[in-house]
Amino acid sequence: MKDELILLAHGSGGKLSHDLVARVMQPAFANPALDLMHDGARVEAAGARLAFTTDSYVVKPLFFAGGDIGKLAVCGTVNDLAVSGATPLYLSAGFIIEEGFPVAALERIVASMRAAAAEAGVSIVTGDTKVVEKGAVDGIYINTAGIGAVIAGADISPLNARPGQDIILSGPVGDHAVAVMAGRHGLKLPATVASDCAPLGGMIGAVLAAVPQVAVLRDPTRGGLATTLNEIAAQAKVGIMVEEAAIPVRPEVQAVCDILGFDPLYLANEGKVIIFVESPYSEEVIAVLRAHPYGREARVIGRVTAAPAGQVGLRTGIGGVRLLDMLIGDQLPRIC
Amino acid sequence: MKSRTREEERRLAAFFRGEIARLATRPVRLMEVCGTHTVAIFKAGIRQLLPPEVELVSGPGCPVCVTPNEYLDTAVAYSRQQGVIITTFGDMLRVPGSSSSLAAEQATGADIRIVYSPLDSLAIAAANPAKKVIFLAVGFETTAPTAAATVLAAEQAGLTNFYVLSAHKLVPPALRALLTAGEVQVDGLLLPGHVSAIIGEEPYRFLAREYGVPAVITGFEPLDILGAVYLLVKRIAAGEAALDNEYRRVVPPAGNPAAVAVLDKVYGEADAAWRGIGVIPASGLAVKAAYRRFDALAALPVTVEETKDHPGCRCGEVLRGVARPADCPLFGAACTPERPVGSCMVSVEGTCAAWYKYGAGRWQV
Ligand code: SF4
Numbered sequence: 001m002k003d004e005l006i007l008l009a010h011g012s013g014g015k016l017s018h019d020l021v022a023r024v025m026q027p028a029f030a031n032p033a034l035d036l037m038h039d040g041a042r043v044e045a046a047g048a049r050l051a052f053t054t055d056s057y058v059v060k061p062l063f064f065a066g067g068d069i070g071k072l073a074v075c076g077t078v079n080d081l082a083v084s085g086a087t088p089l090y091l092s093a094g095f096i097i098e099e100g101f102p103v104a105a106l107e108r109i110v111a112s113m114r115a116a117a118a119e120a121g122v123s124i125v126t127g128d129t130k131v132v133e134k135g136a137v138d139g140i141y142i143n144t145a146g147i148g149a150v151i152a153g154a155d156i157s158p159l160n161a162r163p164g165q166d167i168i169l170s171g172p173v174g175d176h177a178v179a180v181m182a183g184r185h186g187l188k189l190p191a192t193v194a195s196d197c198a199p200l201g202g203m204i205g206a207v208l209a210a211v212p213q214v215a216v217l218r219d220p221t222r223g224g225l226a227t228t229l230n231e232i233a234a235q236a237k238v239g240i241m242v243e244e245a246a247i248p249v250r251p252e253v254q255a256v257c258d259i260l261g262f263d264p265l266y267l268a269n270e271g272k273v274i275i276f277v278e279s280p281y282s283e284e285v286i287a288v289l290r291a292h293p294y295g296r297e298a299r300v301i302g303r304v305t306a307a308p309a310g311q312v313g314l315r316t317g318i319g320g321v322r323l324l325d326m327l328i329g330d331q332l333p334r335i336c
Numbered sequence: 337m338k339s340r341t342r343e344e345e346r347r348l349a350a351f352f353r354g355e356i357a358r359l360a361t362r363p364v365r366l367m368e369v370c371g372t373h374t375v376a377i378f379k380a381g382i383r384q385l386l387p388p389e390v391e392l393v394s395g396p397g398c399p400v401c402v403t404p405n406e407y408l409d410t411a412v413a414y415s416r417q418q419g420v421i422i423t424t425f426g427d428m429l430r431v432p433g434s435s436s437s438l439a440a441e442q443a444t445g446a447d448i449r450i451v452y453s454p455l456d457s458l459a460i461a462a463a464n465p466a467k468k469v470i471f472l473a474v475g476f477e478t479t480a481p482t483a484a485a486t487v488l489a490a491e492q493a494g495l496t497n498f499y500v501l502s503a504h505k506l507v508p509p510a511l512r513a514l515l516t517a518g519e520v521q522v523d524g525l526l527l528p529g530h531v532s533a534i535i536g537e538e539p540y541r542f543l544a545r546e547y548g549v550p551a552v553i554t555g556f557e558p559l560d561i562l563g564a565v566y567l568l569v570k571r572i573a574a575g576e577a578a579l580d581n582e583y584r585r586v587v588p589p590a591g592n593p594a595a596v597a598v599l600d601k602v603y604g605e606a607d608a609a610w611r612g613i614g615v616i617p618a619s620g621l622a623v624k625a626a627y628r629r630f631d632a633l634a635a636l637p638v639t640v641e642e643t644k645d646h647p648g649c650r651c652g653e654v655l656r657g658v659a660r661p662a663d664c665p666l667f668g669a670a671c672t673p674e675r676p677v678g679s680c681m682v683s684v685e686g687t688c689a690a691w692y693k694y695g696a697g698r699w700q701v
Contacts (some may be wrong), residue, residue: 315381318380318558322378
């Protein structure tokens with residue numbers, strides 16, 4: 001369409017985002033590494049197998065329960081590398097700052113980036129700072145890119161999803177989005193609700209070391225669990241069936257969702273991983289996850305099926321089955 | 337309901353399923369009247385739990401869906417007038433009228449504001465004394481009392497620039513029209529819990545008495561709905577027509593007399609046009625003479641374009657329960673939630689939107 005304009009919903013991570021990327025960016029830049037459309041691209045340089053990724057962070061508010069834009073910018077990129085089957089090594093950090101932004105707030109953000117990088121075992125080795133006129137951005141935007149070394153023996157790709165595999169989720173969904181949303185609207189939340197924002201490189205590395213047979217790794221960020229599973233089903237041309245009763249959602253998070261009319265399955269997470277593995281290995285994967293502080297509530301939530309290809313079904317609490325579609329439109333803008 | 341454990345819910349669901357399968361010895365068609373039920377049924381995958389003998393069809397119970405083009409055209413015409421602010425629930429924005437929509441008018445500069453409660457319109461009216469604020473009063477018995485209370489509050493506050501454009505509709509007369517037309521054979525009805533919480537049981541008694549159709553007032557949890565289907569199938573198997581109230585925990589038999597009193601003070605019954613159904617006698621609410629100065633149509637002159645219907649759209653038949661969304665050639669192709677052609681795809685409670693979103697025809701029939 002000639003007069004079509006970019007809508008906020010094009011950035012939601014849902015169906016519109018996908019259509020836009022598939023229609024505009026993908027054909028223009030097409031190459032084998034990009035076409036896989038994984039969270040991080042796998043590339044080779046001077047004989048080394050590397051994972052490479054980038055992401056921009058425009059969250060509002062900048063500070064929320066459990067984290068801030070700086071922690072998010074480090075963890076998000078670290079996690080994209082980790083779910084590519086790589087050990088995260090080096091990050092870049094680009095700042096676009098609005099004129100008038102308090103230096104003290106920048107210091108807080110940078111300190112939290114340093115802490116997150118230390119925990120993740122990565123170094124921020126290059127960066128860039130731009131200041132733009134008041135109103136040109138909302139406070140501060142951060143872009144991070146990262147490089148990691150692909151773990152020997154790991155073969156991670158959404159195309160590896162095969163019928164019969166178990167789908168494991170590392171913990172409850174929706175915490176991050178609800179914490180951010182509450183921060184934005186000044187909602188009082190129970191102290192137990194905070195963003196799950198965390199660097200997962202260590203935990204995922206431990207899983208891959210114990211069970212190299214892991215086939216697919218993904219972190220359910222924008223668009224949430226539902227959209228992430230849809231992406232995998234579409235790419236691998238398999239069906240997916242998940243059990244509503246098995247998907248952990250904190251009651252406090254569910255309560256906020258009920259009030260605001262959100263579905264936790266579509267809410268962004270910043271410290272969760274989805275793992276596909278042949279079922280004989282799932283117990284071991286879960287044991288490794290549960291041994292880690294970020295994976296205490298890991299469990300099998302569903303299975304890969306042969307049909308219907310490209311679609312995700314949900315077995316509901318009372319035993320019915322329905323489509324679990326990608327997010328249409330925008331549930332929550334700017335949360336990661 | 338919420339206090340039951342998941343295990344108890346599963347057991348109860350299994351019991352209802354088993355009983356429904358045992359009792360449904362001949363094909364029956366049950367209509368869920370209410371859009372909220374339609375969405376809940378699809379969201380919980382309930383159709384798939386029922387034996388092939390039990391068919392659920394969706395009825396005309398989405399207020400946005402049944403609002404005819406003419407009303408939208410009127411709202412659009414007002415939005416084009418100088419100094420007018422339109423306040424509305426979000427769903428109305430994208431519904432296509434004859435040649436435009438409120439969203440399209442907003443994009444070209446009309447002052448249209450989304451409110452979550454009609455009362456929010458009063459603050460807007462107070463803050464903009466030189467402008468006329470028109471609230472699009474759409475909804476069934478559930479929302480109408482709040483709109484009525486808003487008119488009373490506007491009077492109390494001495495506001496002279498607040499108006500309602502009423503398209504409120506009443507559920508029982510629409511049920512009568514559907515049963516009288518007999519276009520779709522209905523063996524039982526699932527009645528909306530929230531509407532019933534206002535009007536109580538009495539207004540539905542005619543269903544069993546005059547038409548011999550059993551009906552159940554029910555809530556919106558999956559188990560409420562499954563339980564209501566069970567009650568209907570049981571009545572049908574026993575050859576009884578009666579009204580059951582499965583939702584006693586929310587719906588008192590006498591409804592909410594205070595809300596009804598507010599409603600009666602401001603609004604009176606009037607004939608109303610329903611999309612796809614036509615004019616149903618005494619099925620709408622019009623502002624009473626005493627409050628005429630708050631009635632946009634009476635107080636503010638407006639010229640409305642000629643009504644045109646969308647070629648190809650089968651919303652009318654979908655709303656009457658005669659066609660399924662999949663029967664519409666536009667469904668899922670030219671008409672999707674991102675680019676809706678008809679009202680049933682726009683509204684989150686619309687039948688076409690629910691079919692699309694929850695994959696009817698793919699995971700369930
Ligand atoms: S699919 Fe679209 S056009 Fe067809 S009946 Fe439904 S809303 Fe109307």
